[in-house]
Amino acid sequence: MNRQQKIAVTALIVSLLGLFLGITVILMRRFIPDFPKTTVAFGSLILAFGVIVFISRFKKDKGAVTFDERDKPIEKNAHLAGFGAVYLLVILVSYLPIGIAPDAKIPTKWFPFLLPVAVLCQCFAQSLATLIQYGRGGKDGEK
Amino acid sequence: MAKSELRNQVRRLRFENGELTQQQLADKVGVTRQTIIAIEAGKYAPSLPLAFKIARTFQVPIENVFQYEGKDS
Numbered sequence: 001m002n003r004q005q006k007i008a009v010t011a012l013i014v015s016l017l018g019l020f021l022g023i024t025v026i027l028m029r030r031f032i033p034d035f036p037k038t039t040v041a042f043g044s045l046i047l048a049f050g051v052i053v054f055i056s057r058f059k060k061d062k063g064a065v066t067f068d069e070r071d072k073p074i075e076k077n078a079h080l081a082g083f084g085a086v087y088l089l090v091i092l093v094s095y096l097p098i099g100i101a102p103d104a105k106i107p108t109k110w111f112p113f114l115l116p117v118a119v120l121c122q123c124f125a126q127s128l129a130t131l132i133q134y135g136r137g138g139k140d141g142e143k
Numbered sequence: 144m145a146k147s148e149l150r151n152q153v154r155r156l157r158f159e160n161g162e163l164t165q166q167q168l169a170d171k172v173g174v175t176r177q178t179i180i181a182i183e184a185g186k187y188a189p190s191l192p193l194a195f196k197i198a199r200t201f202q203v204p205i206e207n208v209f210q211y212e213g214k215d216s
Contacts (some may be wrong), residue, residue: 002175002177030157033151038196040151051153053176061175062166062178063166063169063170063175063176064170064177065169065170065173065175066175067175068173068175069174069189069190070174070175070177070178070180070181070187071178134177135186
């Protein structure tokens with residue numbers, strides 16, 4: 001597993017965990033009246049910072065070359081997948097409410113939450129695309 | 144990635160050339176060891192310059208390293 005794959009695995013796990021935590025927080029806010037919003041927000045920020053520090057500590061691969069002609073198209077396609085996922089999210093968020101409840105009102109305070117959701121979505125799609133493209137080690141594997 | 148129509152003799156040539164390791168070959172041709180693994184497994188078709196570099200490392204013609212097995216058009 002090279003550095004890009006390790007980062008992709010970490011990002012995939014973190015984005016799934018973030019999604020799970022996000023849904024949990026939304027549900028808790030709904031059912032617990034005095035939910036500690038500020039504490040949770042700061043906790044999330046510290047957690048995100050910790051993940052960034054953790055990823056930055058991944059060592060570079062052994063050998064003179066760490067990024068080559070095979071990695072370039074993989075990275076490009078992964079970025080494209082991430083961009084496509086965010087684009088799909090924007091389309092979904094723009095048109096889904098009209099389909100579900102055309103006469104309903106959306107509170108404006110919901111809109112800032114689109115940014116972390118988009119980041120999670122991009123992280124997830126990009127990591128998944130990276131891992132799929134690299135594939136498994138194969139029978140000759142890491143010899 | 145899809146299995147390519149390119150057969151190769153990289154593994155055999157590595158052993159015939161003083162049991163060159165994948166890392167040593169990778170360093171000589173300027174790619175990562177994973178790329179050499181993928182080429183040997185037929186999972187990645189190298190670019191022409193890389194194919195020539197590999198052939199030149201083994202001091203053999205390129206067709207001795209890579210053979211095209213696809214249908215003729």
